[in-house]
Amino acid sequence: MAPWRRARICGRSEMTSIRERFGADHAALLRSLDALGNASEGADASELVRVWREFEAGLRAHLEVEEAELFPLLPDRAERTALERDHERFREQLDELGLQVEVHAIRKESVDTLCEALRAHAAREDAVLYRVADERGLTDGPSLLDRPLVR
DSSP, X not given: OOTTSOOEETTEESOOSHHHHHHHHXXXXXXXXXXXXXXXXXXOHHHHHHXXXXXXXXXXXXXXXXXXXXGGGOSOHHHHHHHHHHHHHHHHHHHHHHHHHHTTOOOHHHHHXXXXXXXXXXXXXXXXXXXXHXXXXXXXXXXXXXXXXXX
């Protein structure tokens, strides 16, 4: 199972809030990014590409779901714009890192820079975005808690 998918119990997610669900995704993505950093320091090319593809797919899916389902809930337009800009920068970094992976020239410093940015962004989302989503009751019925992020 991909690391960004959550466990299920009796067909239901064991997660009870958007904050918990997306926080678990953040943790899994950071572990995957850490694995990428380790692979960049000497793994064979096929392992590096495998780890990269898993991380990239997970992060892109996570960003898409947040933008489509959660960003529209933010009442503060400035906050929403700031989060959208972060996502845009993450996609640019993914493109750059993807090129580095393709030519087997990825540097651990590049991975570490992305990791730091993702940690700061995750803290901001936890404090603002997920709180708003949970207040709106998105955990009722079929929800983001029951939908896998990766299609």
